Amino acid sequence: MKTNKILLKNICISCIAVVVFTIILEIIIRTTHLFGARISWVKPDPVTAYRFTPNATYWYLKENNHPIAGKINKYGWRDRDWSILKPVNTVRIAVLGDSFVEAFQVESNRTFLALTEMILNSDKKKYYELMNFGRTGATQTEELIILENDVIKFSPDAVILFFYSNNDIDEIAKTTDPDTNRPFFNISETGELLLDTTFHDSKAFKVKEKINWIKQHSIIISLISDRYNAFRAGICFKKNQEKYEMSKKIIGSLTLCTRNPDERYLKNYELNKRIIGKIAEFCLSRNIQFILTTIPIPPSYVPEEETKYLNRDKGFNSRYFEDDLEKYTISLHVEYIELVKPFKKKYDNEHIFLNWGNCEEWGHWNYYGHELVARVLSERLKQIFDR
Numbered sequence: 001m002k003t004n005k006i007l008l009k010n011i012c013i014s015c016i017a018v019v020v021f022t023i024i025l026e027i028i029i030r031t032t033h034l035f036g037a038r039i040s041w042v043k044p045d046p047v048t049a050y051r052f053t054p055n056a057t058y059w060y061l062k063e064n065n066h067p068i069a070g071k072i073n074k075y076g077w078r079d080r081d082w083s084i085l086k087p088v089n090t091v092r093i094a095v096l097g098d099s100f101v102e103a104f105q106v107e108s109n110r111t112f113l114a115l116t117e118m119i120l121n122s123d124k125k126k127y128y129e130l131m132n133f134g135r136t137g138a139t140q141t142e143e144l145i146i147l148e149n150d151v152i153k154f155s156p157d158a159v160i161l162f163f164y165s166n167n168d169i170d171e172i173a174k175t176t177d178p179d180t181n182r183p184f185f186n187i188s189e190t191g192e193l194l195l196d197t198t199f200h201d202s203k204a205f206k207v208k209e210k211i212n213w214i215k216q217h218s219i220i221i222s223l224i225s226d227r228y229n230a231f232r233a234g235i236c237f238k239k240n241q242e243k244y245e246m247s248k249k250i251i252g253s254l255t256l257c258t259r260n261p262d263e264r265y266l267k268n269y270e271l272n273k274r275i276i277g278k279i280a281e282f283c284l285s286r287n288i289q290f291i292l293t294t295i296p297i298p299p300s301y302v303p304e305e306e307t308k309y310l311n312r313d314k315g316f317n318s319r320y321f322e323d324d325l326e327k328y329t330i331s332l333h334v335e336y337i338e339l340v341k342p343f344k345k346k347y348d349n350e351h352i353f354l355n356w357g358n359c360e361e362w363g364h365w366n367y368y369g370h371e372l373v374a375r376v377l378s379e380r381l382k383q384i385f386d387r
Contacts, residue, residue, distance in 0.1 A: 022220070025220065026218065026219060026220055029219050029220065029223065030219050033059060033061070033067065035223060036061050036062075036226075037219050037220075037222065037223040037226075038058070038059040038060070038061075038219065038222065038226075039056075039057070039059070039215075039216060039217075039218075039219050039222055040053075040212075040215040040216050040222040040225070041053050041056035041057065041058045041072055041216075043212050043216070044205060044208045044209045044212055046197065046200040046205075047145060047149070047183060047197055047200075048135075048138075048142050048145055048146065048182075048183060049137075049142070049181060049182040049183065049199065049205075050208075051076050051135075052072045052076045052077060052078065052135070053072060053076065053216060054072060054073070054074050054075060054076045055071065055072060055073075055074055056071070056072045056216070057069070057070070057071050057072075058070055058071070058072060058078070058104070060104040060105070062104075062105065063105045063356035063357065063363045063364060063366075064105050064106065064356070068104055068105065068106065068107055070107075070108050075150070077131075077132055077133060077134075077135075078102055078103070078104065078108065078132055078134070079108070079113075079131060079132040080108075082129070082131060082154060084153060084154060085155075086129075086154065086155045086156075087127070087129070089126070089127055090126075090127045090128070090129050091126055091127070091128045091129070091157050091158070091385055092128075092129045092131065092154065092155065092156045092157050092158075093128065093129065093130050093131065093156060093157065093158045093159070093160060093381070094131045094133055094147075094151045094154065094156040094158070094159045094160070095113055095130055095131060095132055095133060095134065095159075095160045095162070096133050096134070096138070096143040096146060096147065096151070096159060096160065096161045096162065096279075097133075097134045097138065097143070097161065097162030097163075097164070097295075098134060098135065098136060098137060098138045098139070098162070098164055098167060098168070099134065099135075099136040099137070099364060100134070100162055100164060100295050100364055100365060101113070101132060101133070101134025101135075101162050102132070102134035102135055102136055103132075103134065103364070103365070103370070104136075105356060105363070105364045105365070105366070106365075106366075106367060106370055110367060110370060111132070111370055112365070112369075112370040112371075112373035112374040112377065113130040113131075113132050113374075114130075115370060115371060115374030115378075116128075116130055116373075116374040116377045116378045116381070117129065117130045118374075119374060119375070119378040120378050120381060120382065125386075126385065128381070131151075131154065131156070133146055133150065133151055134162075137167075137171070137179075137182070139167070139168045139171050139172045139272070140161075140163075140168060140172065140272055140275035140276055140279065141172060141182075141183050141184060141185050141195075141275060142182075142183065143161060143275075143279065144185075144275055144278055144279050144282070145183065145195075147159065147279055147282060147283075148282065152286070156288055157288065157289060157385075158288060158289035158290070158291060158381075158384075158385075159279070159283050159288055159289070159290050159291070160291045160292075160293065160337075160377075161276065161279060161290070161291070161292050161293070162293055162294070162295055163272070163276070163292060163293070163294045163295065163321070163325065164294075164295040165253055165254075165256075165294065165295075165297065165321045166253065166254075166295075166297050166362070168272055169253035169256070169265055169268045169269050169272055170252060170253050170265070170268070172184070172185075172268050172271050172272050172275075173264075173267070173268045173271060175264060175268075176264055176265065176268060180199065181199045181202055181204050181205055181208075182199055183195060183196065183197045183199065184196045185271065185274075185275060187271070187274070193274065193275065193278060211225070249312055249313065250309060250312050250313050250316065252265065253265045253268070253269070254299075254309070256269055256320060256321070257309075257316050257317050257318060257320040257321075258313045258315050258316055258317075259313075259315040260313075260315075273325075273328055276292065276325075276328070276332075277328075277332060280292075280329075280332045280334050283334075284333070284334070289334075289335065289384065290332075290334040290335070291334065291335040291336070291337060291384070292325060292328075292329050292334060292335070292336050292337070293336065293337040293338075293339055293377075294321055294322050294325055294339060294340070295339070296339050296340045296343045296354075297318075297362065298353075298355060298362055299316075299318045300318040300319060300322070300340045300343070300344070301340055301343035301344040301346075301347050301354070302347055302353070303347075303348075306318050319340060322338065322339075322340050326338070335380075335384060337376065337377065337380045338376075339373065339376060342372060342375075342376045343369075343372065346368075346372055352368050353366075353368075354366060354368050354369035354372060355369060
């Protein structure tokens with residue numbers, strides 16, 4: 001009996017010690033952001049896979065040399081709080097895209113959206129409001145869903161969609177996306193787009209739902225989850241790089257820039273365009289101006305990087321997506337904004353790399369990139385809305 005009491009006492013002491021240690025560790029990591037740890041500011045979503053948690057604070061340290069902190073707005077986007085009712089004498093522009101639009105790599109007042117808005121509002125002729133609906137990993141699938149469920153209630157005058165060939169084509173279909181826990185569009189036998197959200201029935205998604213509360217309250221659990229996700233993403237990236245180096249050929253979606261495109265990615269790209277067409281149709285039917293632009297990849301504006309791909313395939317055309325999508329927008333009777341030429345001119349004249357990192361590892365836009373995009377965007381938007 002005495003032995004049992006001693007054992008129970010030791011167990012209680014051990015449990016208390018573990019709890020105290022965990023609390024102390026939690027406080028230390030929250031205070032110092034050790035290992036780049038941050039409390040999760042996202043939550044699972046049964047339609048779009050995940051969303052930002054409304055009113056959550058964020059702390060981000062990747063690519064930039066200092067952390068970026070701020071607050072998600074009450075609607076669940078990285079922006080200030082908007083009014084549902086559009087202010088009078090205001091041109092309201094909703095911007096759709098992935099992490100380039102989300103732009104956690106720079107302060108919110110230095111994103112291309114904030115800078116474009118500032119430039120446009122400087123002449124006092126009209127008041128412009130640019131709304132950030134960007135989200136990491138979003139393809140045209142999520143962008144169409146977000147447009148229909150989120151954007152439309154704010155009565156935008158225009159919608160700008162940023163297309164990123166380096167990710168959007170790979171991730172638009174289950175056959176090529178390493179992460180299938182997300183929505184996908186399929187095309188029916190009659191040619192209709194059918195939304196598949198069965199991912200929310202998967203074991204992985206249900207686990208995310210169950211641990212979400214503790215992730216948003218424990219920085220330790222958030223850190224473990226981040227490290228696991230980074231590990232999985234790193235494995236996929238490494239495999240692709242090894243495949244690229246071993247094959248001595250261009251692989252993945254960039255094969256579309258060659259004379260011998262991979263049929264899987266060709267099919268994916270047609271689906272990308274089909275959904276873009278659906279987004280344009282949705283906007284035009286509601287008298288909303290639709291504008292498409294493409295996010296430049298370094299081979300399209302850095303000659304040294306383009307040469308590397310030309311050495312792999314003499315038929316490599318770094319402007320394939322820009323030229324093709326510009327033609328596509330003409331057929332849709334919508335606007336297209338060119339970014340590659342200004343990027344190339346900037347690099348040729350000043351030799352300034354506009355992405356974080358370097359050509360070996362493409363990053364998001366750095367401060368120079370955001371400033372250039374803002375300048376180009378503001379000039380074109382003035383032309384469009386001053387007609």
